[in-house]
Amino acid sequence: MSAxxxxxxxxxxxxxxxxGTVVEDTAGKKYLDFTSGIAVVSLGHAHPAIVKAIQEQSERLWHISNLFDIPGQEKVAQKLIADTHFSYAxxxxxxxxxxxxxxxxxRKHTGKHHIISFEKSFHGRTFGAMSATGQGKVHNGFGPLVGKFTILPFNDVNALEAAIDDSVAAIMLEMIQGEGGVNSVSAEFAAALAKICEEKGILLIVDEVQTGIGRTGTRYAFEQTILKPHIVTLAKGLGGGFPIGGMLGTAELYDTFGPGTHGTTFGGNPLAMSVAETVxxxxxxxxxxxxxxxLSAYFVNQLKVNLPSTYTVQGKGLLLGIGCGTAEVAPYIAAAEEKGLLLVGAGPxxxxxxxxxxxxxxxIDEAITILKTILP
Known part of the structure; x- marks a missing residue:
């Protein structure tokens, strides 16, 4: 019995x-890992540069806490904000x-509490992040959520415009809804978001936890749109497998997060920063x-050429989705695993x-061969 x-x-x-891309189980069976630990292992498993960074830093210093300057934080922050409109991390x-x-x-910067997010979004499982998440299955059973979140249909300009009033502090969204079905922000919706935030003085928060750090083919997915968010959140691929999260913000936000306003015991520790810098x-x-x-263009083309037209291909970069209509994908994912390909769903x-x-x-070709055998 498990503990x-x-x-x-x-x-x-x-x-x-x-x-790299290949993992092995206890029985010695090998698999192509097309989950990357859910968009985490950006440079593949056991990348030599990351292994070296961890080994070398582990012999110097793992943790000292944010009571002290951690030089690695400044190095990583400068790399993340370079040639962007952000100023701080x-x-x-x-x-x-x-x-x-x-x-x-x-909330603190605007003095307002109302935040708009979207259906099928996923922002995390802590109470604030869960309250912003537009999926009932994440909420169920946990009682009252954090108040003042309005969840709207994704890519619906009319619904967004109708929900805007002077109480709104921020709009929060993903450029591609990874958990919610690999749904991308439309150009029309991006234009509406940009206009509303500019005219109404509303902060734009872009959750790039899954899409950031090269996953969609650019540093950040928002760079492929007209949007210039005030805040961007990061994690997953930033650590290449090592736990780390980050938030970038514009210059106007600096004074809002003064000493004592927010913190973390382990965040930005020297070991994490060494790995992130390497990534x-x-x-x-x-x-x-x-x-x-x-690679994305090649993968998309191979999917479209080799799969029946009843399947749709969506997403960007190496965050792609195969839409299976009304069919449940769980059996396909299990069949792929049996044949040596690890996959994950994005909704049912x-x-x-x-x-x-x-x-x-x-x-990619090996994965296509397996997909052809499991998708009817």
């Missing part, structure tokens, strides 16, 4: 090691924590991002494809 709570629906395979341990920080910052040195290289775009009817950003065309 663990049963809050996870565990898969059959027990993965014990990995290298805050570091924590996860995407949910980053979103909690964003919600607190927006950014690789991912933010222009040639690396160009390769992600080329979409297969999410999240290979490491270092995946090869040959590995």
């Amino acid at each position: 663990l709570f049963g809050n996870y629906g565990k898969r059959r395979a027990q993965i014990i090691k990995g290298r 805050f570091f924590c341990n996860s995407g949910a924590e980053a979103n909690e920080a964003a919600i607190k910052l927006a 950014l040195d690789h991912v933010f290289d222009s040639a690396f991002l160009q390769n992600v775009q080329e 009817n979409v297969i999410r494809l999240l290979p490491p950003l270092t995946v090869t065309k040959e590995e």
Whole structure:
């Protein structure tokens, strides 16, 4: 009998090691990992540069707390804000924590409490992040949520315009709803968001926990739109597998988060910063991002050529989805695992494809071969 709570629906395979895109279970069976730990292992498993960074930093200093300056934080912050409209960064341990920080910052800065978010969104499972999440299954059973969140239909300009009044502090959304079905922000909706935030003085919070750090082929997914958010939240791929979260903000927000207003014990520790700096040195290289775009174009084309037209292909970069109509995808994901391909869903009817950003065309071809055998 397990000593663990049963809050996870565990898969059959027990993965014990990995290298690059390939992982291995206790029985010695190998799999192509097209989950990347849910968009986390951006440089693949056991990337030599990350292993080296952890080894070297672990021999110097793991933790000292934010009572002291941590030089690595400044280095990573400068890399994250370089050539952007952001001025400052805050570091924590996860995407949910980053979103909690964003919600607190927006409320404190504006003096208002009302935040708009969207159906099928996912922002985390802490109470603030859960309250912003537009999925009832995440809320069920936990009693009253944090107040003053209005959840609207995604990409619905009319609904957004109708909900705007002087009480709104911020609008919070993902550029691509990873958990909610790989749904991308439309150009029309982005234009409406930009206009409303500018005219009404509303803060725009973009949750890039899943889409950020090269996942969509640019540093941040919002860079592929006209949007210039006031706050962006990060996690997942920023640590390449090591727990880290972050929040970026514009210059006007600096005075709102003064000493004592917000904090974290472990956030931005030297070990995490060493890993994040290594990840950014690789991912933010222009040639690396160009390769992600080329791999994405290749992957999308192979999916469209090899799968029946009844399936849709959506998403950007290496955050892609296969829409399966009304069919439940859980059996397909289980069948793929049996054949050596690890996948994850995005809602009940979409297969999410999240290979490491270092995946090869040959590995994509292997995945396509397996997908062809499991999708009718």
